[in-house]
Every structure is written in C-alpha cells, then in structure tokens.
Amino acid sequence: MKKIIRSHESNPTCQVELQRRTDDSHSLIAVTYVSGVEEIIDATGIPAQAICRRILNCG
Template structure:
C-alpha cells in the first residue's frame, strides 16, 4: 500500500473513542512489509488535544492528496481505496512510459461489437463445429 504514497499523515486525539481506524491504519503502515515496499514514504503522526475528528491524509506519488474521515471510514476501506487508486496510477504510468495516450478512449461502437472467438461466438457453435469437435474428442484427431 505504501508503494503508491509519498506521505501519510495521521491525526487523532488519543482519548477520543473514534480513533480505531487511525490506530489500525498506523499499525498497517508500520508493518515491515509495508515499510519495505516504499522506505521513502514519510509517516507523520499528529496527536491532537481538541475535539477534531480523527483523519488520515495521504499524498500519492503523483502529488495528489486525499483526506479520509477516520471516524466514519474503516482502516480496511481506506487501504482498499489507496490500492485501487494506486493500481490506476500504475496503469496510467505504463501507458505514458510506452508513449500511449491516457486516458484510453474506446469508441462506443467498438465496445458493443462482437468478435469471433469471444464467449458469445463460442456459446453457439455451428452444427459443423459441433461435428468436428465430436470427431476430434472421439478419435483424438480431426483428420480421420
């Protein structure tokens, strides 16, 4: 998860009962595997003394920041959202590295086309294709 992030800032009041997601997310960030995935990721913890709700602010490697309300969002949901966005960033970078335009625009008429060899065509084989498959399965060869 940290491999997609350049900075994580976790803010919470330790006496606030709503800090569960912050504590869990902090534990995930401090895990050996997470740290090894991106040792350069900055992890900041800000302990508050006011009534401000707990929050997790992440900065992705492309500079985009996102703030999560940790009082109403679970650590698992935050992690999943980060991974989803990270996979999107990886795909975008792969296209850019290969001098392809991003985002990829697929014309509507191409989306709705059916192509030979797709599931649609294979679900309804012709009678000749059925006979050929039967002969092949029974004899092991098509050329008998």
C-alpha cells in the same frame, strides 16, 4: 499469527508523519500520492481495512 509489516520495511521510500490531536474534531488522514495528488480522508467510523483499500485503489 500474522506479521505486521511496517511501511518503511515494505516500501523504503514511503514517508509517514503522525500528528495527534487532543480536541474533539474528526479523525482525518491526509495522503499525498507520488503523482502529487492530495486526499483528506475523514476516518470517523470507517474501518482501517476500508481506508487501506481506498489508499491502495488510488495509489
């Protein structure tokens, strides 16, 4: 069984803010990196693993 590591356990300085939409718009993920670069990811139809890889590659 895999242990799920929460972001604050693996990186105490990481901040996660969740905002849920109730309309029919696309699923968007906004990421702000330590460098100040902001990225908006359209997560519609993208596997979570691909999103994680994208964030890790840019971070």
